[in-house]
Amino acid sequence: MPDTLTLDAARPEDLDQAASLLRDGHLVAMPTETVYGLAADASNEQAVRKVFEAKQRPIGHPLIVHVPAPERIRLWVEHLPDNAIRLMEAFWPGPLTLLLPKRRGVSDFITGGNPGVAVRMPAHPATLATMERLGRDLVAPSANPYGRISPTSADHVLAGLAGKIAAVLDGGDCSVGIESTIIDLTGDTPVIARPGQISQSDIEQCLGITLAPGKSASQAVPGSVKRHYQPVTPTVGVATERFADSLQEFAALGGRTGAIWWQTAPGDGASEAIRLGADPKDYARMLYTAMHAMDRANVDRIVIELPPAQSQWLAVLDRLARACTEEND
Secondary structure (H helix, E strand, C coil): CCCCEEEECCCHHHHHHHHHHHHCCCCEEECCCCCCEEEEECCCHHHHHHHHHHHCCCCCCCCEEECCCHHHHHHCECCCCHHHHHHHHHHCCCCEEEEEEECCCCCHHHHCCCCEEEEECCCCHHHHHHHHHHCCCEECCECCCCCECCCCCHHHHHHHHCCCCCEEEECCCCCCCCCCEEEECCCCCCEEEECCCCCHHHHHHHHCCCCCCCCCCCCCCCCCCCCCCECCCCEEEECHHHHHHHHHHHHHHCCCEEEEECCCCCHHHCCEEEECCCCHHHHHHHHHHHHHHHHCCCCCEEEEECCCCCHHHHHHHHHHHHHCCEEEC
């Protein structure tokens, strides 16, 4: 494959080119408010297969269909319940994915052979404009090699997939920084299948119900494997009260330590250090960017100061639990 093109999301002619490449069955990494997605025409099964090849993603892992307008969800789902309509009205476009019973004919390559299909409407204007030009919907898992850190910039995409995809549409840094909330609406009671920026309390307030705690999703969803979002560099998560001592212990082992912290300054315990915000949304927005930076910083290990085990941190803690090689708490 020739070199991957970098297109400018601010140029209408580049949006036209992105749509043309997608129409011809090529892969284009697209910006969204969550992370960059590796987009393919969802109606073209051969193009969808290319997503798995480029990412080295195991066949059978479901994908999320991205639509440019709420009404297009009806092309993919068998039935649209009242709860889904309320959630779409409240949160679309935005970082919320709905899992619903699929319509007959929806490809098993999209659903992983499951009876439900996941659909969302992203909030990035360039991706919406590209889909409108294309006149079709997209599948768009994170644009990175399978299991590695999701990309929040075009540079992150190129670091992992250059030469494996036709183009990346550069729309700047992602504003949310972690993947969408997935809510399973295939059963009698809505279930959060993957936490994200839109929280359980947001959903409960919208629907006027209390979600059942601890209930699991009816099927596998994207990002639900035990090890995911991982840097190449060995990564450890450490609770705040152990963070400073752990850095000294690692320093005694030799080598270079990269520290990602939010409350406890690492001092001379780290060779490289990046501070994240103390607000959960700020922390989430910068988390993958910090992890990518540490992966490029020639450190021997990454030590991340874990945020508190509180409900507002649930989405970040989920990503860290999958990203860390181990937790030292």
